[in-house]
Amino acid sequence: MRSRHVEVNGIALHILESGVPGKPCVMLLHGFPELAYTWRNQLLPLARAGLHVVAPDLRGYGQSVTTPVTYSDDLLPYSMLNRVSDVLGLAGALGYEKVAAVIGHDWGAPTAQWCARVRPDVFQSVVSMSTPFFRVPIVALGTANAPKAPRNDIHRELAALPHPRKHYSAYSATRGANEDMWHARQGVRDLLRAMYHFKSADWNGNKPFALKSWAAAELAQLPTYYIMNLEQGIAQTMAAQMPSAEQIARCQWLTEDDMDVYSAEFERTGFQGGLNYYRVAEHPSLGAELRVFAGRTIDVPACYIGGDREWAVYQTPGAFETMHQACTRLLGVHLVKQAGHSVPEEQPGEVNRILLNFLREAGGGAESF
Structure with a gap:
């Protein structure tokens, strides 16, 4: 190599x-x-x-x-x-x-x-x-004389849920996301360890199924790494999901040596370069x-x-x-x-x-x- x-x-x-x-x-x-x-x-x-x-x-x-x-x-x-x-x-x-x-x-x-x-x-x-x-979207046909359909605002709908939520991609495109992650209270290493664990098969809560539609009530069934609590950032979301010392020791696919590589790079660079991919996706x-x-x-x-x-x-x-x-x-x-x-x-x-x-x-x- x-x-x-x-x-x-x-x-x-x-x-x-x-x-x-x-x-x-x-x-x-x-x-x-x-x-x-x-x-x-x-x-x-x-x-x-x-x-x-x-x-x-x-x-x-x-x-x-x-x-x-x-x-x-x-x-x-x-x-x-x-x-x-x-x-x-x-x-x-x-x-x-x-x-x-x-x-x-x-x-x-x-x-x-x-x-x-x-x-x-x-x-x-x-x-x-x-x-x-x-x-990719197809060219819409016959729209010149058709009434304009109302546009759903999924972010407003998520925020209006009884348990208010927000989509992680919209949050990741915000100015504060990099600061939240790069200077997380728990540190970059624990932030990354929790992120990788939370989305892996090691977290017992990951039991995915097909959602019916792009509606707030459907999306709200996703874990909080995708549909976040409205008042929390990524660092706070991940702090609640930090694996135990025993779980870390059992994790053979992501060793402490592996974490040394990831944490050293993201501690040096921050996360804004990667977060820019979300910004592009959200940019009109x-x-x-x-x-x-x-x-x-x-x-x-x-x-x-x-x-x-x-x-x-x-x-x-x-x-x-x-x-x-x-x-x-x-x-x-x-x-x-x-x-x-x-x-x-x-x-x-x-x-x-x-x-x-x-x-x-x-x-x-x-x-x-």
């Missing part, structure tokens, strides 16, 4: 890589709050199968950050198409005109999906982990450029992997059930047993088996299994 920086799209991206350059390339895109290190259990096994495996610290994360990102910094570099440009530029810088597979987890998953949607000539297959494949104009792809499907071979104990599968009602409308070649949908949100870390053996089987079926170039 090797570490280096590569100049790409105006930024020096830090990458972890394994395998022989020139072999079929696989890109691994992490989520929030994660790092290239999140893929530590995939890098070597995929390389042994005959692949050149590359995992970057994405824009705003880890060793790709020299000076901590602030809320006042330019948000445009974090737009979806510029994040696709980062991945495309990295492939080119490494000498690849084609990438056998782009694989994303959490926030890395939408980026991977858009890589495959807009540049199928480069990204020959795609895997989305945890985040379902999303359809930065997503407007994506409308030019209205109705565009993902037409390369695709695969979905989630955990059978993770709510990300269902947090957007209907998305999991309609992935075949987003992907014309959806070759597999897998819910890994005894895995929560950190599925590549919690169950790496099963995830690696699924990935290699998919790459073989999709023609991804792996030599042996």
Whole structure:
């Protein structure tokens, strides 16, 4: 496993890589709050199968950050198409005109999906982990003379519940979110440990099921890491969910050595780089450029992997059930047993088996299994 920086799209991206350059390339895109290190259990096994495996610290994360990102910094570099440009530029810088597979987890998953949607000539297959494949909006027909339908304000509806709540993505886009997390009373290390535990199969409360609609009463069934208590921030939410010393000692998929890596990086950089991905999603104009792809499907071979104990599968009602409308070649949908949100870390053996089987079926170039 090797570490280096590569100049790409105006930024020096830090990458972890394994395998022989020139072999079929696989890109691994992490989520929030994660790092290239999140893929530590995939890098070597995929390389042994005959692949050149590359995992970057994405824009705003880890060793790709020299000076901590602030809320006042330019948000445009974090737009979806510029994040696709980062991945495309990295492939080119490494000498690849084609990438056998782009694989994303959490926030890395939408980026991977858009890589495959807009540049199928480069990204020959795609895997989305945890985040379902999303359809892009279609061009609305016959609206010129139709009455304008009232717009539901889900955030107002959540706040009006008998037990007032708020959506974590809206909170994550606020100016105070980074300060809340970076300078949490419990410290960054315990904040991260609680976040990873709370969303994992280790937390017994994770028993997900499909929600009926995008309505406040339905969303309120999600745990508080998604639909937060109205008056609490992320740090306070996580402080109430800190695992015990015994639970930490039993956790083999996220050791104290692993936590050293995560906590050291986020203590240095803060969280604003990753939180900017939420800000882009909430921004009324930065997503407007994506409308030019209205109705565009993902037409390369695709695969979905989630955990059978993770709510990300269902947090957007209907998305999991309609992935075949987003992907014309959806070759597999897998819910890994005894895995929560950190599925590549919690169950790496099963995830690696699924990935290699998919790459073989999709023609991804792996030599042996």
